[in-house]
Amino acid sequence: MSTIAVVGAGPQLGQAISRRFAAEGFDVALIARNRTTLQKVADDLADTGTRVGVFPADVTDRPALHAALAAAEERLGPIDVLEYSPAPAPADLRRAPLVEATKVTVDAVLAQLDLYLLGGVAAVQHVLPGMLERGTGTVLVSSGAGSGPMIAPHVANVQIATGGMRNWILNLHAALSGTGVYAAHVAIAAFIGQGGHDSQPETMADAYWRLHAERTDAELVIHDLPDDYLEKGLADKFSDS
Template sequence: MSTIAIVGAGPQLGRAIGRRFGAEGFDVALIARGAERLGEIAEELSGEGVRAEVFPADITDRPALHEALTAVEERLGPVEVLEYSPAPTPADLRRAPIVGAVEVTVESVLAQLDLYLLGGVAAVQHVLPGMLARGSGTVLVTSGAGSGPLIAPHVANIQIATGGMRNWILNLNAALAGTGVHAAHMAIAAYIGQGGHASRPETIAGTHWRMHTDRTEAEVLVEDLPEDYLERGLADKFGDS
């Protein structure tokens, strides 16, 4: 049985990815803060015949994230697919507010780097050696499209962090050629679950499955934003997982 670890699992995209991969026979490991919410997702997936287990951890706490992924391997076996899609909570945004390009400071960037970039590096580096040793595995990183394909100056401090993550994953994709391990980035220019078909969690999760099975795409852009998005100056909700 193969295992997918969803780091940053939430009630929308995380749930949909778990359901999609679980339907294909994967065991599902749900990693995020909030054991109660994860438990609800796991219970729902279990009711659909999917083996889903909860591994609570704060992504910004590297030792805790390492312990969670170690526990996944001990209970469910090697991680065949790592999906990383962190999303800030309201408390996160109060502690580390989103700022525009003109207002960016060192301090405003550091907290975003901790969540989006450093947490991702830690998660990938935990599972990558095993994937390389086995000659198989997939790393899927999901972020807002402001990481590169879309210019979103009103959420600039987040995009500095997600842009760094995107750049690393695209370079990792190139470096892994011929190893049997595939790395890819999904850029979401949509409010998940609030637009048309393209923004539906199950649609996006289906694209994750395609990226894992086809193994040809280094990046996929999901687009479903209102035309007045930039004028509205809304907070970045792309990564709401």
């Protein structure tokens, strides 16, 4: 039995990805801050017949994140697929408000780096050695498309962090060539569940499964935004989970 760990699991994309992989026979480890939210996702998966574990942790608390991943491995076995898609909570935005490009400060960037880039590095480095040893594994890391494929100056401090994360994953994809381990970045230019067909969680989850199954592309861009998106200043609505 294979296991997917969904870090940043929420009631939209995280739940849909969990259900899609469960349909393929995967056990599911759910990791995020809020135990209540995780339990609701787990309850939704009860009809799949797969094993589902709830492991609360804040990705900015590195020891807690490592402990959650270790607990998932102990209960469900080695993590074969890691999906990392953290989404900021209201407390995050109070601590590090979204900042326009001309107003970026060091402090405005540091908290975003902590959430996106450093949390992602910690999660990947926990599972990567085991994947390399086994010669198989998948790492899928998600962010808003302002990380590179699009320009989103309204939230520049976030994009500095997610841009670094995207660059790292693209380099990781290249570095892992020939190892049996696959890494890809998913750039989400959509209001999840609020637009057309491509923005629906189930459609997006199918795309994540194809990335894992086909193991070729370094990046997938999911685009379902209105043409006047940037003109209306809606970049702060990028959502990951």
